[in-house]
Amino acid sequence: MIYADNAATTKMSKTAIAAMLPYLEDVYGNPSSLYVTGQKAKEALENARVAVARCIGAEPREILFTSGGSEADNQAIRSAAAIGKKAGKTHIISDAIEHHAVLHTLKKLEAEGFAVTYLPVQENGIVDPAALEEAIRPDTCLVTIMTANNEIGTVQPVRTLGEICRRHGVLFHTDAVQAVGHIPVNVKDDNIDLLSASAHKFHGPKGVGFLYAKRGVRLENLIEGGAQERGLRAGTENVAGIVSMAAALEEAVGNMAQNSVRLTHLRDRLIAGLSDIPHSVLNGDAAQRLPGNVNFCFEGIEGESLLLLLDDKGICASSGSACTSGSLDPSHVLLAIGRVHDVAHGSLRLTLGEDATEADVDTIIEAVKAVVAHLRSFSPVWRDLCAGKTAFIL
Ligand SMILES: *Cc1c(COP(=O)(O)O)cnc(C)c1O
DSSP: OEEOBTTTOOOOOHHHHHHHHHHHHTOOOOTTOOSHHHHHHHHHHHHHHHHHHHHHTOOGGGEEEESSHHHHHHHHHHHHHHHHHHTTOOEEEEETTOOHHHHHHHHHHHHTTOEEEEEOOOTTSOOOHHHHHHHOOTTEEEEEOOSBOTTTOBBOOHHHHHHHHHHHTOEEEEEOTTTTTTSOOOTTTTTOSEEEEEGGGTTSOTTOEEEEEOTTOOOOOSSOSSOTGGGTSOSOOOHHHHHHHHHHHHHHHHHHHHHHHHHHHHHHHHHHHHHTSSSEEEOSOSSSBOTTEEEEEETTSOHHHHHHHHHHTTEEOBSSOTTTBTBSSOOHHHHHTTOOHHHHHTEEEEEOOTTOOHHHHHHHHHHHHHHHHHHHHTOHHHHHHHTTSSOOOO
16 A cells, blocks of 8 residues: 555654553553652653654743644634734634634634635745735734645745734734644744644644644633643643654654655655646645645546545545545635636645655556546546537646
8 A cells, every 4th residue: 555645644653652652551640640650641741842842942831732733723713813802803814725624713703703814825825925914904813824735735934924923913823734743843933923733744643733822822721621731721631642742743853854855856756757647737836845745636537536546556645635525525725726626626635655665656656647547538528628629727
């Protein structure tokens, strides 16, 4: 099997698995308990906080452990909205290609009386900093723009966006779930006030993540209960998961430079190979993109059939994101970069992991070429295109 869906989730690293075992088998105490095994768990939790903070240039007290990226996004946005509301500011700025954890939270806030501006992206999937600056109003309380997109891999100019927000005194949140552990992220250098991350996107376990909140940014808790996480997130901590996440992140950050060079080379080989397919297009910026991300549209086919046939050949891929597949609507991200419905339906996302090889990439290229040709051979849409009855878009 070739696993090329690392944007959906990653395989846990051996280091991350080994790190969690002692906290499942031996040190299983509740970190809030006063006896030794509880206190050992507490100590492990705080060591993990120090490690995670160091990996993104934060202070340990600025890190809040959550159940993952979605929870961190919800809490960051709701907290900033609450701060804004107290000051009479109820305008939020985001963009059209955010993850649903962000978009659906914003929809709820709109229903609660907030106004949201969704900045368009350019055809390469990048937000124009000048457009952000223009959209900021006196009542803007929050800008939330992701660091890297989960579908098309586009990396936003976060430092510039953050600098604009800081200059205007507006809080800046970034969903960095696809970025943390893959590309350099430093909350201080990048002018970030709030940041979300998730362990299972960097070879840690599922169901655990963290929220960075700059000192002085007051968080609202989403879950009421005990006083864990300084009262900001009730519930007994996922000690084994948190310890494992910290180990996975330290490993990912330690290997980032070399992994990134290797993955970028493999990514570009894959892009070059798939570009040979006629009437296809690469989605997202060719250079400003995550090292392992490849996303194409092929005219005249359905992405879903493509995935099933690739699965038959032992290749795990995705069309759009895992969250939207299963629904018939084309990806909001592909529509936002200007792909029309028919083209957006024929999309394929391949996200390579650190253990991918050149041979894997070549196997994928051959498989995709064969499957696209096969599907086109009996596609009525393709027949009409070739007969000139309808015009090619790509
Ligand atoms: C995966 C993902 C999330 C959700 O993270 P979970 O830990 O699965 O809740 C949010 N944003 C982006 C960009 C993602 O890729």
